[in-house]
Structure formats: C-alpha cells, structure tokens
Amino acid sequence: MAAGQTQLTTEVDGQTMKLTNLGKVLYPQTGFTKAEVIDYYLQVAPLLLPHLSDRPLTRKRWPDGTGAAYFFEKNAPRGTPDWVHTVTLPTPGSSTGRDEAEFVVANDVPTxxxxxxxxxxxxxxxxxxIALSDDGRNPTADLIVFDLDPGPGATIVDCCDVALALRELLNHFGLEGWPKTSGNKGMHLYVPIEPATSRSTSAFAKQLAEQLAEALPENVTATMTKALRPGKVFIDWSQNAGAKTTLAPYSLRGAEEPRVSTPIDWDEVAAATSVEDLTFLPADVLARIEEYGDVLDGLYDDPQPLPS
Structure with a gap:
C-alpha cells in the first residue's frame, strides 16, 4: 500500500467508518504502518476494553508517525462520530474545578x-x-498502580526483583499484584481494590513505596529526585492521584518500534534475565494471547479492601 493513498470504508460491529492513509508508516524504524496498527488494535480490542471501559481516556497521538511530533489529547476531537461515547468531566488537576473537557470513553470495539x-x-x-466517581469530581479508584521505573544503569530486570519484593509486601496486607511491562523501560503493578478515594490509594501506595525503599536502599527509591536514581528502581506511587493516568494494558507505545505494554505472569517476572525477555511487539502479544489467553483475566473479580 502506498503511504497517504490508501483508504477503506468498512463496518466494525455495526458501525460504518472510513479508514484513511492505511499505508502510512507510523513506526519509521520498522516500517510498521497505520493498517498494521489498526489491525493490532482490532484483534486485541476484546482484551483491551475491560481496562478502558468507563474510564476517561487521554490519547497520545502521532499523526505523522513516531519520528515526528506527537500531542496529548483529552477533548474529543472535531468530527468525533455521534456513536462515540463522550462525557464532560472536570479537567483532572484543575485547581478551581471549573475547567472541563469532553473525554472519549472507549466502551466498544468500533471506538x-x-x-x-x-x-x-x-x-x-x-x-x-466514572460511575464510581460523582462525575469525576470525587475520583474513586478500583485499582492501585505502582510504576517501577529503572534509573540509569538499571533495567526492567531490576524492576522484576523489586516487583517480587513488592508482591511479598502486598501479600502481607492481603493484596495481590498483577504485573505488566510498561512497553518502555519499566513495569507496572496493578492491585485491584474495593472502591476507595484516590487520596487514600495514593497515601497507601506511597507508604508501601517508602517501606520498600527503606528496606532495600541500594535498589529502590521512592522519591523523584533524579540524582538519587542511578542504579535504582524508582517506585512511582504518584500515578494513583485522581489527575494522573497510566498506559493501559495492551496499548502500543509511541517509540522507535511498536512495543506493547504487555501483561506477564509472576513466573516470567521471576525468570527474566534480559531486557529482551520482556520486550513484546504486536505479533508477540497476539501469539501470547493465542497460547495463554488473557494474563489479566480475573483482575477485577476479587477486589480487596484497602488496609486502614
């Protein structure tokens, strides 16, 4: 397909849509095209939807590919079809609470x-x-996330060691962690909980991050200070704030190659010895789904109360 010249009108789950510029290369280093991006998202959509549904979606867009400029987008763009679900919410992080955005909510495959x-x-x-959160004014979380970010000299393998230690600490509180790669350099660890305020989940995540940093000072830091991060894994607990977002499971990354934020199991975490062990491209992810199913299946089935 020639870049910029291919388009297709098709139907997806009853919705007719025009797909454009299908031959455009969005990942110049690998030649991965928009058609391949769409095909990946179409195939992975049933597993992706549970993590997007009923949550306001912030998008990071690369209209000219990852070799060019990108932009973040909260508001539904001009020309959004009327069948796309949107909701007007206070803009997260607004000090006045008056600023609003019309967020897209991805509740179906066509979206x-x-x-x-x-x-x-x-x-x-x-x-x-959204349904738990008073129209976004009082965010009520059903997840805690720990973002494990390796500093200079550390890798995702070091994140695996920290994740295993964090798992033990979570188990002490009767909580279970569900790991995934970030699709970049690190890992994310999800913890399903019974609904609790974002303020309380942030406080609890900070408490655990600081406990682990105190127990493993050579390997872990719980502060953002870059000077303290070489050779260590930074446990970023701040993404639990109501205004913060995290890359969804199965989402692509806008990087040199189309890496995917990929759910992994604890055996893989324990066995990883190289970055390559935990680097997954779309074809890898689809093959894993074919072989193993959804590694995050059941994530939301047994939430536990946040420890007081």
Missing part, C-alpha cells in the same frame, strides 16, 4: 478502531471509573 485510525497510539486511563 478503539476509530482511535487507531487517528494514530492514537498510546491510550492512557486513570485508576478510577
């Missing part, structure tokens, strides 16, 4: 395909759902 056609490569959501 995911429409987003892929817009080159929305990265899909970011908060740890709270």
């Amino acid at each position: 995911i395909v429409w987003l892929a056609n817009l080159a929305a490569l990265e899909l970011h959501v908060p740890q709270w759902r």
